[in-house]
Each structure stands twice: as structure tokens, then as C-alpha cells.
Amino acid sequence: DVKVTQSSRYLVKRTGEKVFLECVQDMDHENMFWYRQDPGLGLRLIYFSYDVKMKEKGDIPEGYSVSREKKERFSLILESASTNQTSMYLCASSFRGLYGYTFGSGTRLTVV
């Protein structure tokens, strides 16, 4: 009963490529988030969205952008991939208000 789906489990991209990571949720959640997970650093917020076409920067937005054209879909874009963007990317969603997240399975991105 997967409810947050990330389009790719593993990706390998070249430096300078434009990369799209897709996330779809079927729970009618208002909020969607993109985090990156690195050893020893925990989960760090890149961008989030609280409504269609609404987006806000998180703690580490540099080098990333996002798109939310539909409520169920939230895309993370790496404008020009660099090796320091090699990481595990986790998408999550939640209802509006103080609620826990449902996470996707993650996309492990390697930039070579």
C-alpha cells in the first residue's frame, strides 16, 4: 500500500546535467517536502510546498528548484548537477497542521 512514490530508486547522472526527481502521493496531502539524507547529517530540508504552485525554500535550497503543478505531484530539479549533490533524496507528504510525514522510498542519486 505504497502511498508516496518516488519515480526512481537509483539514478546516475553526469556533472552538469539537469536532473528531475519526481514524487507522487495519493493521500490528498496538502504539504509536500524534499529532504536529502547524508550520513552524520540527518535529514535536511531542501524545499517544501503547502499548496499547488506554492513553494518555499528550506535550509539548503542552493542548486535546486521545485515544481508543484498538481496537488499530488512534487518535483525536485537539479539545474546543473554537481558531485556534491550525490545523496539520498527523500520525498514526504503530510496533512496541513501538526502531523507526521509519510515518506517515499527515496532516490539514491550519484553524480559522476
Added chain:
Amino acid sequence: GENVEQHPSTLSVQEGDSAVIKCTYSDSASNYFPWYKQELGKRPQLIIDIRSNVGEKKDQRIAVTLNKTAKHFSLHITETQPEDSAVYFCAASREGTASKLTFGTGTRLQVTL
């Protein structure tokens, strides 16, 4: 912004013993504190949460305590089992736009036989 510190980074206990993971937060307006468990190769999953109007919450072998004055909260796992081995993350958030969570850096718990 909010800052969440989590300790220890690694914890090894024998099966049947208790495990305690501690977190501190900086934003006194934070009022929601969830805990996530991430098994190897899997997504983080919510295991328990607590809100600021409650001092303690328990769910079978798992309990969370909150001290708002000291701005810290803790996860307690009793009678640990091998399947409790995972990375645990604490988090904090406050009312606001999307009520985004700030996570701690994680604790790798190893339960040995």
C-alpha cells in the same frame, strides 16, 4: 530557525535491555515532536509522536517524554529486540506554513543477542 540535537549517534544494547535516545531543541515555540525509525534500505516511518500539552506518551514498548522547560525530549525502548535495530530520528516543528519538521542527526541502535 529550529535546531535539533540528538544523542548518542550510536547505541549498542543487549537484547532485553532498555535504550534511551535524547534530543534537545532550540525553538521554544515548537510543539510537535515525532520519532521516526529507519531500517536499513527502507524509508523512515513514524513510530510515535508527542505534542506539547502532554508530558509522556507510551505505545507498548516505546515511550516518549517531553520536558518543555528544558527543551528536551527522549525516546525510551524497553525489552529491546533484534528487530529494533535501526536508525532513529527525532524531529520538532511548530504551527506555521506547512509545519515543517527539523530533524536530528539520527541514532544508530544495534541490539545484540
